[in-house]
Amino acid sequence: MTRYLRLYAHFVRFSLSRAMEFRFDFFFRVFMDGLWNVVNLLFFWLLFRHTTILGDWTFDQMVVFAAGFFIVDAVQMTFLSNNFWWFPHFVNRGDLDYYLVRPVSPLFFLSLREFAANSFLNLVIACGILVWSIARFPAPLPASAVLLYLALIALGCFLFYCVHMIFLIPVFWIHQGGGLRDLFWSFERYFSRPHRLFRGVVRLVLVTILPFGLMASVPAQVLFEGLTPALALHVAAVTACAFGFLAWFWRRGLRAYSSASS
Amino acid sequence: MSPRVFWSVLSVEARKRLGYRADFWVQSFVGFVAEFGLVWFLWRAMYVESGRVAMGGLDLHGMVLYQVGVVLLGKLVRGPEIEGAVSQDIYDGSLSRYLLYPARYPVFKYAQHLGSLLPATVQLVLFGVWFPIALELPEGAGPLSLLAAVPAVLAGNLLYFLMSYGLQSVAFWAENVWSLLVALRLVTTILGGAMVPLAMFPGWARDALWFTPFPYLYAFPVDTLLGQVGPLAWARGIAVTLLWCSVTAAAGRAVFRRGTLQYSGVGM
Numbered sequence: 024m025t026r027y028l029r030l031y032a033h034f035v036r037f038s039l040s041r042a043m044e045f046r047f048d049f050f051f052r053v054f055m056d057g058l059w060n061v062v063n064l065l066f067f068w069l070l071f072r073h074t075t076i077l078g079d080w081t082f083d084q085m086v087v088f089a090a091g092f093f094i095v096d097a098v099q100m101t102f103l104s105n106n107f108w109w110f111p112h113f114v115n116r117g118d119l120d121y122y123l124v125r126p127v128s129p130l131f132f133l134s135l136r137e138f139a140a141n142s143f144l145n146l147v148i149a150c151g152i153l154v155w156s157i158a159r160f161p162a163p164l165p166a167s168a169v170l171l172y173l174a175l176i177a178l179g180c181f182l183f184y185c186v187h188m189i190f191l192i193p194v195f196w197i198h199q200g201g202g203l204r205d206l207f208w209s210f211e212r213y214f215s216r217p218h219r220l221f222r223g224v225v226r227l228v229l230v231t232i233l234p235f236g237l238m239a240s241v242p243a244q245v246l247f248e249g250l251t252p253a254l255a256l257h258v259a260a261v262t263a264c265a266f267g268f269l270a271w272f273w274r275r276g277l278r279a280y281s282s283a284s285s
Numbered sequence: 286m287s288p289r290v291f292w293s294v295l296s297v298e299a300r301k302r303l304g305y306r307a308d309f310w311v312q313s314f315v316g317f318v319a320e321f322g323l324v325w326f327l328w329r330a331m332y333v334e335s336g337r338v339a340m341g342g343l344d345l346h347g348m349v350l351y352q353v354g355v356v357l358l359g360k361l362v363r364g365p366e367i368e369g370a371v372s373q374d375i376y377d378g379s380l381s382r383y384l385l386y387p388a389r390y391p392v393f394k395y396a397q398h399l400g401s402l403l404p405a406t407v408q409l410v411l412f413g414v415w416f417p418i419a420l421e422l423p424e425g426a427g428p429l430s431l432l433a434a435v436p437a438v439l440a441g442n443l444l445y446f447l448m449s450y451g452l453q454s455v456a457f458w459a460e461n462v463w464s465l466l467v468a469l470r471l472v473t474t475i476l477g478g479a480m481v482p483l484a485m486f487p488g489w490a491r492d493a494l495w496f497t498p499f500p501y502l503y504a505f506p507v508d509t510l511l512g513q514v515g516p517l518a519w520a521r522g523i524a525v526t527l528l529w530c531s532v533t534a535a536a537g538r539a540v541f542r543r544g545t546l547q548y549s550g551v552g553m
Contacts, residue, residue: 221326
């Protein structure tokens with residue numbers, strides 16, 4: 024564990040020094056991430072000009088929910104997105120070889136090697152929006168509920184990672200990651216909507232097979248309504264299943280990998 | 286560039302795009318269903334929970350039609366701009382090759398860009414034919430509005446390409462302009478009426494937005510397709526789109542020219 028933490032500290036140091044070399048990109052990305060937050064808040068503001076309630080939530084509740092998915096997004100943009108982007112290229116070009124021969128988990132290496140320092144600033148902004156949204160919330164929110172909310176958001180980040188990787192791994196067989204990446208982005212938009220907007224099978228899918236509803240929406244529900252034992256068990260079971268499936272799928276993918284370069 | 290060469294570049298790109306068929310079909314079908322589900326549930330909840338019959342002059346049926354139109358036509362307007370073909374040429378030095386070709390670089394890239402629209406066109410045809418069957422079309426929509434939408438989409442596509450071209454030319458100075466392309470998509474999506482119809486914006490914002498190029502990317506082509514634009518408004522819309530095209534083309538050309546003065550063909 025200590026070895027992995029030390030290794031990750033090296034990843035961060037290399038990424039930081041590289042980010043400082045590409046300053047234009049640094050500021051462009053901060054701008055883009057900030058703009059994404061603004062566009063989403065503007066979207067909900069426009070909707071709430073025509074309704075007082077949406078997905079069982081008021082505008083104030085929706086802003087707290089939005090802050091939650093800003094954090095999940097900022098975490099994935101900071102720690103994961105660059106790595107996700109390169110993963111299909113590594114598989115197709117045979118560059119995966121370099122990761123497989125190293126004495127650390129290749130999944131760890133491939134998932135966390137690049138740290139986006141520019142998006143880290145956005146993570147700070149997203150946390151600021153969360154503090155602001157809770158401070159302006161008309162009813163008092165107990166500290167224990169906020170802590171539980173943050174823990175569930177952290178779990179949501181982990182689920183996001185698992186689901187995204189599961190969408191990328193088929194590149195071992197189909198060799199073209201573009202369509203699956205676009206497909207994930209189509210589904211990913213579900214995590215930025217309250218899960219109670221959806222009905223029937225779709226809602227069931229969003230809290231089980233494609234658990235986008237558990238990443239930010241269910242944590243916000245827990246913040247406003249509290250956590251029941253059944254819901255806690257459900258979230259734990261889905262997270263365990265997602266990680267278990269990822270680990271199994273990853274091993275199957277590696278078996279299918281044929282190393283294009285050697 | 287002669288029309289024959291333009292067509293040849295376009296068709297090569299189109300064939301390339303359909304090379305990975307499994308990828309294409311998965312993205313086409315599941316992607317469309319995912320986007321349709323998002324639209325349907327969001328707007329259904331909006332109408333049911335607010336208890337309102339109309340928003341921005343549209344009932345639920347009209348809103349779903351508008352949003353499906355945005356999903357299908359939006360892909361044709363944007364194309365795969367996010368891939369950053371121009372900026373990639375600048376980074377990896379392959380721009381040098383194009384500068385030697387007896388063809389103008391932006392025209393060559395535009396031919397490739399049009400060719401890359403084939404998957405989105407197939408998707409439009411596949412799902413668009415179900416439009417009149419599954420969803421009752423509004424009054425005014427029909428073959429004539431479909432015909433009128435073609436130039437509106439083409440003009441919108443050219444405008445988006447030219448906006449993206451100018452931004453990608455910043456790659457002569459910056460190391461990565463992908464973020465700028467995402468920012469362009471975000472701004473055009475919200476201000477062009479793709480996320481929420483412009484009629485739902487406050488009056489002052491709606492009026493101001495029609496003085497910008499953004500509504501001509503999504504709102505205008507979709508409204509045209511749905512037969513909500515009269516002949517005069519249509520002609521004015523096309524003319525304004527082309528005017529914005531000439532403005533963005535001039536800006537893009539200026540940036541590109543300045544960039545080529547300091548271009549050193551890295552990687553060749």
